[in-house]
Amino acid sequence: DAKTTQPTSMDCAEGRAANLPCNHSTISGNEYVYWYRQIHSQGPQYIIHGLKNNETNEMASLIITEDRKSSTLILPHATLRDTAVYYCIVRVTGTASKLTFGTGTRLQVTL
Amino acid sequence: GAVVSQHPSWVICKSGTSVKIECRSLDFQATTMFWYRQFPKQSLMLMATSNEGSKATYEQGVEKDKFLINHASLTLSTLTVTSAHPEDSSFYICSARDPIGHSGNTIYFGEGSWLTVV
Numbered sequence: 293d294a295k296t297t298q299p300t301s302m303d304c305a306e307g308r309a310a311n312l313p314c315n316h317s318t319i320s321g322n323e324y325v326y327w328y329r330q331i332h333s334q335g336p337q338y339i340i341h342g343l344k345n346n347e348t349n350e351m352a353s354l355i356i357t358e359d360r361k362s363s364t365l366i367l368p369h370a371t372l373r374d375t376a377v378y379y380c381i382v383r384v385t386g387t388a389s390k391l392t393f394g395t396g397t398r399l400q401v402t403l
Numbered sequence: 404g405a406v407v408s409q410h411p412s413w414v415i416c417k418s419g420t421s422v423k424i425e426c427r428s429l430d431f432q433a434t435t436m437f438w439y440r441q442f443p444k445q446s447l448m449l450m451a452t453s454n455e456g457s458k459a460t461y462e463q464g465v466e467k468d469k470f471l472i473n474h475a476s477l478t479l480s481t482l483t484v485t486s487a488h489p490e491d492s493s494f495y496i497c498s499a500r501d502p503i504g505h506s507g508n509t510i511y512f513g514e515g516s517w518l519t520v521v
Contacts, residue, residue: 328512335409335496335512336447379446385508390437391498393447 296380301398304374310367312397314380317361323384325356326391327365329376329399336379336393339365370401405431405501409513416487416520423483424516426497432477433499437510438470441494453480487520494518 297315304310324343328336340354347354353366379396383389406429416422434455439447451461459472471483498512
């Protein structure tokens with residue numbers, strides 16, 4: 293699976309949009325971009341994933357560049373409960389495909 | 404999203420004893436489950452991939468005789484830490500792949516289990 297690069301940490305004011313970037317310049321054509329987050333002392337929570345089209349669900353939006361070498365996770369109205377470590381992972385969605393976690397981005401949402 | 408449950412949430416055991424952690428997929432059948440370990444302030448490290456009805460595949464450096472994995476049904480995988488030592492104290496997290504679901508092949512995680520060996 294391709295490697296990803298994320299900023300170590302970011303801050304965001306409550307109520308504002310949080311834009312978390314991810315670089316995956318070596319992504320292969322059959323690899324999806326997945327986003328998970330881990331709130332302190334809990335298991336990771338699935339947020340969203342996409343292949344090449346932008347995706348939106350009740351939690352977030354995922355914007356993937358046309359060349360697929362980078363993406364941005366958008367939390368439209370961040371709250372204090374969104375404070376967590378966010379992981380961007382690229383993965384082939386095959387039966388044996390696993391998730392390999394990097395260091396992620398620690399998002400701190402402040403008042 | 405799909406639900407994966409782990410039990411126990413936390414456990415304290417004496418050095419030299421064994422402890423079992425259960426991972427269940429509650430609303431889907433998981434042919435593949437994964438076990439991770441996470442030390443404080445570190446990222447998740449994959450320990451092994453558990454396939455229903457067959458032997459688990461362990462990552463390099465993970466002792467298969469120490470970390471016994473059983474995946475006897477499509478909804479249950481267990482991790483047994485044998486002859487536990489204080490250095491095995493960690494946060495153990497399981498995950499399961501939902502092969503169908505609305506997000507086909509998405510992997511969902513359990514709540515994690517804290518193991519403290521004293």
